[in-house]
Amino acid sequence: MLDARAKGENPDRIERENLRKRHEDIRDRARLRAEGRLVVLAGLFFCAFLVVGVRMGAIAASEPAEPRAQAAGAQIAAARADIVDRRGRLLATNLVTHALYAQPPMMVEPERAARELVRIFPDLDEERLLGWFAGDRKFLWIKKKISPEQKQAVFDIGEPGLLFGPREMRLYPNGAIAAHILGGARFGREGVDAAEVIGVAGIEKAFDERLRDPARAGDPLRLTIDLTVQAAVERVLEGGMVMMNAKGATAVLMEARTGEVVALASLPDFDPNDRPRPLTEGDASNSPLFNRAVQGLYELGSTFKIFAVAQALEMGQVNPSTMIDTRGPLTWGKFRIRDFRDYGAQLSVTDVIVKSSNIGTARIAMDIGAERQRAFLAGLGFTEPTAVELVEAPGSKPLLPPNWSEISTMTISYGHGLSASPLHLATAYASLLNGGHKVSPTLVRGAPAARGPRVVSEETSAIARQMLRQVVTRGTASFGDVPGYAVGGKTGTADKPRLKGGGYYEDKVIATFASVFPAHDPRYVLVVTLDEPVETSGREPRRTAGWTAVPVAAEMIRRVAPLLGLKPEIEPLAPTGVTLTSN
Template sequence: VEPHRPPVATTSDGRRRAQIDTARTRLAVGAGAFGLLFLALAGRVVDVTLLSAGQPRIVAPPQAVIAEEPRVERASITDRNGVLLAASLPTAALYANPREIADPAEAARKLATVLHDLDPALLAPRLEGDRQFVYIRRHLTPREQDAVNRLGIPGVHFQRAERRVYPQGRAAVHVLGGTDVDGNGIAGVERAFDARLRAEVGTPLRLSLDIRVQHVLREALGRAIARFEAIGGAGVVMDVDTGEVLAMVSLPDYDAAETATAPAEARFNRITVGVYEPGSTFKILSTAMALDLGTVRLTSGFDASRPITYGRFTISDFRGKNRWLSVPEIFAYSSNIGTARMVLEVGVPRHRAFLERLGMTRRLGIELPETALPLAPGPRQWREINTMTIAFGHGISVTPLHVATATAAMVNGGILRTPTILARDGASPPPGERVIRAETSATIRRLMRLTVTHGSGKGADVPGYFVGGKTGTAQKVGANGRYLRDARISSFTGIFPAHAPRYVVYLMIDEPKPQRDTHGYATGGWVAAPAAKEVIERIGPLLGIVPEPETETIRAALAITLPGQAPPARPPRMYPPMMRAPISVLALLTA
């Protein structure tokens, strides 16, 4: 019998045992790692909940990525309230180097597939030759730029460009003006302040315009032009104390982005360039002058019972009263005869000197390059007949802005200030020149209110705003220097509130046609006064002026009476007898 022996391990058994040992080792290492991890987490939990309780940690906020403002070379323009009127936007311009283009016809054909306004037949010849630079398109949208870039045409490149945009479109076009394709100012504010807009790119140019008032004025003026089938019109709203122009409209107009291509009639600014006979709106100045110089008083009067014949000129009244009229009646009823006699009491030298002080013989100093010189007789030609006709706004031609500026001086206490289209931030009014006494100014305010309540300006009255004003109607002058029978300028210059004026509103309609509902009339009272009423009742709330009831204080400030009929104060003056004939403006300027 053989003795018992232990079994000998085979090679396969040894390998299996080694694998088991390796697995056990890995399990032990893994368990140890997980154990350490759990211990770390447990320690962190203890630290946060027990050891660091009540001690919040300040974590720095994430840094926002702010896009860089696109660089432009021209400052923006805003209205007085910061509303954007003009701005420059960066764009891309497309150009080509013909030397680098192998097949001009093919390049032109490809470009026309993404830029549809291009004509390949016209573009291809421009891409030929030995030139190194040819503009293809000045302003591309990002989508168009990407499309051109995808074409991969050698010799076609992009250049940084800038485009001037006007968010308000036509609203303030005659003030803003415009720029050419190279960004140079060519009209209006863009031209007048070209250097400033280039030098101070980061600071917007702030104008005195209120775009809300601008829109209202343009809409009302447009409706009046359409209703009376006129060829155009103009309007301005001005602060009587500062000379700031809050609105300036000339119709027809155009889109500001098309300044270089707009027709001449649309680019013509009737407010600062157009010169017209102001008609009876000039009686504000004539009456103020006579009262201020003391040649008449409110209780004075003149014979207006029959026309004045002076040489070959005849001065008459439209729908006259044909009797003696007091000064308030002359103003309220707009008597040419009474006004002419009243100004003759002042005399020719003092009359001309007064109008010169008001700027009626020179350009206004507003910050616009487009201004006109009034048409007035020279010192040697200014005679007695000129004084008589200019007294009621004939024989002299001025811009609507001249009338509005002078009216502001007549009602603000007597201070003439240069009009401006720049916003003024000062608490006190800018300096000016005294042209009439404060007492005279107060009287003119009362007379202007009287014209709206009892005279030709009734159509402009707005309850609670105590509007004062003066209508004007003047025949237009033809090429031969004579007045045109059926062509007139109808206007209204108003103030509100009359007891403490804040704003002047001037409207002018060019060649209005009589309508059936106006009984065949197209005068200032029928045409311009109602348009002014619409403007005032809409812009009053926008400008913070609330309608108010008539108090004793207001009634006292505007109190004035129309005296009854009285006999002439003196025998009527006799004038040189000659053949009677209609007044000719050419004759008035050269008489």
């Protein structure tokens, strides 16, 4: 200021200029600070929007999954091997389909979507759907399996919140045929993009691990059953069950020498494509899921008589012409054993079987004794569950008397006091009649099994077959004769036990016919059992196996024998005892 005055300049003007410059400097610094803050804030907003955009893109590009408990990173294996019959024909396979799910937050018109879904799927409830769509759920399943037509109809709704997930479901192309053998499958662990298919019964469950093995997905499981024969057996059995007014029915067709099950049927049955729910109360046998051939434990009546006679023959106690006292009733304590009709004072061992004498069989069993009878029946498989490859088999152990007394020995000899399944009976008949070698029942085709231990001699086996053949030609199973196939067999009619209170029904029976054909060259064993049959063509209702189970079995043999490759043939004559010699 002093210099300005010395030079003659105005000090006030200089002060004002200095002040202006200071204010401009302050303003410039403030503007720079504000611009820096705006740049930082813009960068923060840009990063935030970038993160949100990336996340939204990732969500949009991925499939949502229903929450489920599983190990981190676990993958759902959807592949499952096919099941085929002995000729390679398809019994069970996989079908690619879709599941329908919803994401309510993405829905635009939930009311319209609910209304249209009920139109496509009448079993859905519109109010419930609306409740789900309006709730807090972000994901919900609507249908686990839909057809291509249903998928297209849902797609046409145009609702962005209705989405589809790929599925590989189990398909049984033959419907109810072989239902109790196959069992069925359901979904296990599920995700949006895959679902695990697991077996719930039958072969599907017994071989679940093998069928689900990804390494064997292309290797079908081959069964011993023949699809054509199985279908024929089921059709005849169903007709017979209706004609004989039976509550249920079962049939087992088995190769006599190998134990391979060619057909196994149980009625009523079900469609494994739409498997019904199991019963939660009442008698389990009333459910169509109940496998009567394996799970049904019945007193099988006079079909057991051949076992007592075969054992006595094997022990050398009798021969076919040995005369047996058949006078009755046979008394043991308070028990009375009677025959269906009076057969006279004596019958030969052969006629004890042909005429089905309870008294004659009981007397033969008394000579055998309880311990030896039990050991013989155990050798035929009547004391343990069958080894067949069904998940239901291990729980089907025969019901044995708690005390195998002499009276038990007598009643068991004619099929009362011991309950077993029709599959047990078929296995025992095959073992007895195939030449005397024990077989084990199987449903899985594989390498030929080694010959089982001998249960009776070849001679005893041949005599037993001759006796059973005479039961058909001149005995209680005369309706079972099929020209050209030399059927042999034994009838069995057992009173049905009451479920409550003990004792037996007076008008309900289990009727069984166990047969072998051809009797002179045993190839197949067939067991047919009817639950509570009544034949009503005559003046009085008839319930015995000769009138009910036998005609059904005969028709079955007539139908399936040609399918099995058996040609009708003339039965060889019985030996005459004369030997031709040359000079």
